[in-house]
Amino acid sequence: MKIPDDIETNILLRNNSPVDDFLGLSPTEIHHLLYETFGDESPVQFRDDIDDKTLDQIPLFRIVEDYLKIIQRDKHIKLTPLGALPKKLMVELYDKRFLLDEHIERGITKLWKEDDCIAIRSARLTAEIAGLVKKVSGKLTLTKTATKLLETNNRLQIFRQFFQAFTNKFLWSYNDGYPEQPIGQLGWAFSVIMLDKFGDQPQTVDFYADKYLRAFPKFITFFQPDYSTPERQFFRCYGVRTFDRFFLWFGFVTVDKQKIFIDLDTDKFKRTDLMKHIFKIDD
Template sequence: MKPSDEIHKKIQEEIDRRGGKVNSIEDLNEIARIVTDKQNRMPHPDFEGLSPSQMFYIVNDPVSEQIIGLRDDLDAHIVSELQLVKAAMIILNQIDPEKGLKLTVTGKLPRKAVSEIHSAGIFKQDYDLVLPPKVMNEDDFIPAGMVHILLKLARFVRTSKNKMLLTRTGRSAMKDPVELFSGVYRAFAHSFNKAWFDRYESEEIGNVGFDFTIYLLSRYGDKMRSCEFYAEKYFKAFPMLADLPVSYYNSNNSCLEVRAFKHGLYLFGLVDREVIKTEGYFKEYSWKRSTAFENVFVLKLWKDCPLDLLE
């Protein structure tokens, strides 16, 4: 049954409950308003327990953090140990307070900055299996390129005359890991185009309803699960995305995994992974939320409710 048909049915049931009579158009509009409001607040089976009203905020207004947000009491020690925060600090520390950091002719990070991020070993990735030991520029190393973009989106840095300069908020964030993490994470979740580092045809997958993946991890991420598990629920909630053109078998699921997990939450250190299958350079993973995840996010389904209270 279509949602509109279900609402019409509920309106008729309410009219019947009132004796089958509606005295005016105003009364009918009031009945429709009450029924629609109630329907929008009820958990929807396609949304894994969320209501249409809650899903509206996740899709259309994630910046408000009405449903999913960062904790107010973020632990500075925990967030300072996250991978992208460490990488961000490497870049920020290379910016001269007065002269800035000279970029390449194409506006990329200098090789020294990229090499330092790579050699620090903070990203436990498979890149070294397919890349030369020394990374030459940020195009060779996705974490460096992502941090560069996120620092700009978070307005911690600005570019002038091909130099990266610290902003006032950037100077503040260097002294406060909570401010630094909050800025770069929100830039990733709310502003960053997650299709930037891949060649999948759809730009919508992973960008639309990204916070829904956070919600799914909060519910099911207590143990390792395949990406197919999360993709099935994601595309059930957003079936229009599953109908987008694909270039090869199962690419919708793979696209979600790359954007939300591999190039997203995993680079932050907010999910852990486990290899479940290997074929040459190709690896298939299962995923679970990390310890940091549980100390970072809060669900606001009916009140500010930490994730550990939802178990």
């Protein structure tokens, strides 16, 4: 059945009209942002001129890059009986001090096992999802793709594969006890756009979480009123996943701590220049 021309025109107008809750993006642009994030029509794109100086400033990427080089050096890594990275390798990676863990730095916990540093654990798991590392019979080895990229020193392609796997495939919910829904991860590029628009001034997580919730209001339904309100739980979940374990891990923000440890209720975050060297954003 053919849709009448006037109805089709109205649908096109609505889908391509700016929406306030989408920060002026249209429903069509949001669709591309969510489901074709790296496609040609997406408002967020990788820059073509990402250089080594930029890559050197990305903490989680530096971890995974050194991790790949260790496997290249040692030919393989034998996992523990529980399937985790051995302590010796964890210590070697952590001692590079690309990304510090507050509890380890304060002596509250020690680096005994993989779960003691979720940043390294996340980098390791994402490398496998990205097709850079493979696991066979309790051993980790480089894939042919990773071997070639390391031999040709193609750091940019390693970063792109790793970043795309981290944002689109690695489950952010794996690192916390919040609902196994893609809160923060779905629409991560929307958060990048928010940070681009508002990040020049220090802002709390709540500032961004509120705007994210307006764009994706159904996420609040996954929280029940128990130890705190659904809104507080949602804001906290969004803050942990998007700011603590994404923006900070990739060096996109700095944090002005009010206490010894990060406090997502009071600390303020500000955008770094790094993000503009990685993304082209269609305002």
